Structures are given as C-alpha cells and as structure tokens.
Amino acid sequence: MDQLPAEAEMSDAVFERYSFVIGSLFSYFNELPEESKKRFVKRVFQFRANKQFHFIGLEKHEDVEILVSASAIQVTFGLNNYMMSFFKDIYILADAYQTGPEEEYYIGHVAPDGIYLSFKHFLYGYLHNGTDNTNVAVHEMAHALVHNNVFAQYGADRNFRLNYEKFSSTSGPILADVITNRRSYLRSYAFSNMHEFWAVSVEAFFVNPTGLKKNMPDLYDVLCRVLNQDPLTQNKLIA
Numbered sequence: 001m002d003q004l005p006a007e008a009e010m011s012d013a014v015f016e017r018y019s020f021v022i023g024s025l026f027s028y029f030n031e032l033p034e035e036s037k038k039r040f041v042k043r044v045f046q047f048r049a050n051k052q053f054h055f056i057g058l059e060k061h062e063d064v065e066i067l068v069s070a071s072a073i074q075v076t077f078g079l080n081n082y083m084m085s086f087f088k089d090i091y092i093l094a095d096a097y098q099t100g101p102e103e104e105y106y107i108g109h110v111a112p113d114g115i116y117l118s119f120k121h122f123l124y125g126y127l128h129n130g131t132d133n134t135n136v137a138v139h140e141m142a143h144a145l146v147h148n149n150v151f152a153q154y155g156a157d158r159n160f161r162l163n164y165e166k167f168s169s170t171s172g173p174i175l176a177d178v179i180t181n182r183r184s185y186l187r188s189y190a191f192s193n194m195h196e197f198w199a200v201s202v203e204a205f206f207v208n209p210t211g212l213k214k215n216m217p218d219l220y221d222v223l224c225r226v227l228n229q230d231p232l233t234q235n236k237l238i239a
C-alpha cells in the first residue's frame with residue numbers, strides 16, 4: 001500500500017524526534033494506533049526530504065518543516081500517492097503577507113511555484129480548538145492536492161481523481177451558500193468557486209469532523225471517499 005522508497009528507513013531516534021514534534025500539535029496523530037503512527041511519520045520524513053523549504057521573516061527551523069509536512073500528510077493520509085510532486089518548494093512566512101504592493105493580505109496560497117503559508121496562522125489552525133473550522137494549512141494542502149492530481153497530472157492518485165470528479169459533480173447546489181459564508185478578505189484569491197468549496201470543506205472535515213458529519217452528512221461521506229479516510233475513527237484509514 002505504501003510507496004516508500006528503500007531509503008525511507010529511519011532510525012528509532014529520528015522516529016522518536018518526529019513523533020514528539022508532530023504529537024506536540026496534531027491530536028490527529030496522537031489518536032493513531034502505533035502502526036499508523038509509523039506510517040504517518042515515514043510519510044512526513046519522505047515528504048520533507050523531497051521539498052525545499054524557504055523561510056521568509058523567520059529563522060529556518062527543522063521543527064517547522066516537520067509540522068508543515070505533517071499537515072500535508074494529514075490530508076493525504078488515506079491516499080497511496082501523497083507526495084504532491086508537482087510542488088517542489090514550500091514558502092513559510094512569519095505572518096500574513098502581500099504578493100504585491102497594492103495587494104490584499106494572504107495567510108496562505110498555492111501557486112505554480114509553490115505552497116505558501118503564514119506560520120503564525122498555521123499554528124493558530126492547530127491550537128484554537130476548531131470552533132471556527134479554520135486551518136490554513138489543511139486548506140492550502142487541499143488546494144495543492146487537487147492541483148497536483150487534476151491539473152498537473154504529475155504523480156496523480158487514481159482513486160482520488162475518480163472520486164474528486166464525483167465530488168465536483170454532486171456539490172453544486174450547496175456551493176454558493178458555503179462560499180458566501182466562509183470567504184473573508186484574507187482568503188478571497190482567484191480560485192474558482194469549486195476550488196474554494198473543496199478547500200473549505202476539507203478544512204471542516206479535519207478541524208471539526210463531528211460537526212461536519214452532523215450538519216452535512218452527505219458531504220462528510222463524499223469527503224471520506226475522496227480522501228479514503230474517516231477522521232472520526234481512531235485509525236483514520238478506510239481501505
């Protein structure tokens with residue numbers, strides 16, 4: 001099921017180190033049984049090793065790279081192909097940022113040249129207990145996953161692509177309402193409505209799965225199928 005190259009062998013010390021860092025922020029990770037923790041950490045290790053991290057306004061730090069990689073692995077944990085190989089570069093900024101002198105402020109975005117995240121808002125997404133369904137890292141990794149699979153077609157995950165097409169075709173009627181209520185000045189960048197609906201749904205799916213399942217059970221079920229995981233179970237994985 002895993003597609004880990006042989007060089008993914010990691011020492012016990014590295015495993016312990018990664019587990020400690022990830023477990024300090026990700027309740028998702030702490031809930032996993034031991035075997036799944038190993039799968040998770042190996043994937044974080046591989047993901048991190050295959051990306052270039054760029055720090056803007058804050059010191060380069062290994063723990064930050066591990067944590068940002070862990071957010072990608074959380075979203076892709078149920079998929080065979082988790083590397084999002086279209087994206088080679090991840091830009092971590094200290095705080096909200098502008099992409100031009102007259103532009104609005106962003107807390108994260110995905111562009112062809114990389115994935116961008118404000119680390120201040122990254123932390124907020126994992127520390128604030130999920131009452132507002134926001135997690136910028138999950139949001140941007142959801143965008144990146146679609147870009148990697150549907151548009152770029154590098155390293156695509158076949159099951160994801162099939163199920164994402166179903167998600168796209170069945171979600172239309174609830175789309176406009178969700179967009180209207182969730183978009184803020186920080187996040188109104190130039191993706192189509194379908195893209196924002198997807199990313200916002202994935203955020204809710206991970207930040208407050210109980211609430212999403214209760215309020216939008218059909219959407220919750222579709223997301224379980226697309227991502228091949230159920231965050232409400234201890235093991236997360238479905239297949």
Ligand SMILES: [Zn+2]
Pocket residue numbers: 139143187191195196199
């Ligand atoms: Zn978005």
